[in-house]
Amino acid sequence: MPWFAIPFSDLEKRRALTQKFDVEGIPCMIILQPNDDKLDTAVIKDGVELVYRYGVQAFPFTKERLDELREKEKEKRDNQTLSNLLTHDARDVLLGNPSPKQVSVASLKGKTVGLYFSAQWCIPAKKFTPRLISVYKKIKQQLEGKEDEDFEIVFVSSDHNQVDFTTYFETMPWLAIPFDDPTINALAKYFDIRGIPSLVILGPDGKTVTKQGI
Template identity: 65%
Template sequence: MEKVNMEANYQVQQNLTNGESEKVSTSRFSPLLASKDRDYLLSPTGTQVRVCDLEGKIIGLYFSANWYPPCRNFTEILVGVYEELKNNGSNFEVVFISSDEDLHAFNNYHACMPWLSIPFSDLETKKSLNRKFDIEGIPSLIILQPDDNKDEAVLHDGVDLIYRYGPRVFPLTRKRLEELQEEERETHERQTLTSLLTNHDRDYLLGHPTSKQVSIASLVGQTVGLYFSAQWCVPGVNFTPKLISVYQKIKRMVRGVVGEDFEIVFVSSDKDEGEFESCFDTMPWLALPYGDPTIKNLTKHFDVRGIPCLVILGPDGKTVTKHGRHLINLYKENAYPFTEAKVELLERQMDEEAKNLPRSEYHVGHRHELTLVSEGTGGGPFICCDCDEQGSGWAYQCLECGYEVHPKCVRAGDHAPR
């Protein structure tokens, strides 16, 4: 089948090159998707589908490539949403705009998609679409409405919307987004620890050993971290020991303080129960049972795109921050209780401490001098090249190549002045 598809697509490319296609028909989407000698798109089997057949449909322009893992991951999600919408009779169509390196890669990738594509050989149309919609990275999904070609009707964040809302986002209008955002706001306002962690046949969490059941009700009134991770996740494996150390320090810090307590709940993405038990055995906190349906609900509710992720809930069960991992990396146990007021205080303290830091440093493993920068002087969010964790605020940055490290991670190297 793959050979047949490749041959069919190759013949289409040849026909296009030889100018054998019929005269281009006009439609609203023709200026975008057709060329002077092509009025069709390709199905995954190589069949030609006229551009004019897209009239009246909501179109998603999908910029993607087979060689980039985030594209392949999102394609799988988009296929599920697309097929569900089509089965429900929706007028949604997707057009693939390839950034693949060769025709073979294009054919293999398009064969996994149930939608249409710009021919691989039509470089000019692909370049024109990239320029028109200012595509800076992939995957990207641009949403066009059938009866409104105004710029404000175009949605540029289709990938984000599909991740967050799935099929519920249809018909992908701004009005529908406002409805979903209002629903989301109301849901988060009603959010409690009990509503998040319990289901109809479970009101407990797992302790140590895993046969021990801890009542969810016993956590009400505490600051709680929901830790999304898994044994197969290398960044999670690296972050967990840091989190354990911080967790134990916070527990000691709040011990005996009236109205203060801290707990973490492991929300596993492990592939099997054996992996889950092996991972959870290293952790001193609680966990949701492996495979519990609440895990998927929490992942969707907090829009968790990648792991490890640490969501912090306040004593009232409301979300304090989704960036607990980042705050732990920056401030360790001092981040507790993770509130905006505490973070603002820590940022001011960091600014004061930065006044006493050297303006430049050398770091082991990097040959250039590093300059102290802040968000106001050329810095910004970054991934530390030493500890591989996120940073913001102050950093030592190489002005020649962009190398950046946390101030706390600087270790003098061979190039340091003596």
């Protein structure tokens, strides 16, 4: 770690800090604002959440900065579309099967879309994927011939390497964001994905219907 530490031998101080800030679990990061005379009002107890959610943008962790970030987040959600979720300047397509098929994100407009956060290394995810494939195929069959309704799933991978991603994606009948694309981490933070498998459902207007699709 590139920062300071309280000596491990100083058990008294460690216990005192744990009690003072009511720490019930780890990881936990308490942020103290540079306001020594009003310590109780200058404490932020959800530092881990802020770093996870906003990263370096959260600094200097002031109320004004956090309010600004929350307002931007609200504005982004209010203006949420499939395009601003799934594309960036260097890519406006998704991968399809068989490779090297590509599908334009614009073609998903008006469809109900599931964002499937998963990975080959995750046993619960691998067990759930066949079930999701079955449900996906049944929904697609039910929607055959209906011009005003459609459904698609987009795989958002947490695989460790390109080979695992490719092997896993080849078992899926839907679309995928390319491996290691920056959109993957952005989506995980945006939807606060803390574990996999996770399925986020987006309505035909691109707005979030539920983050509890599983």
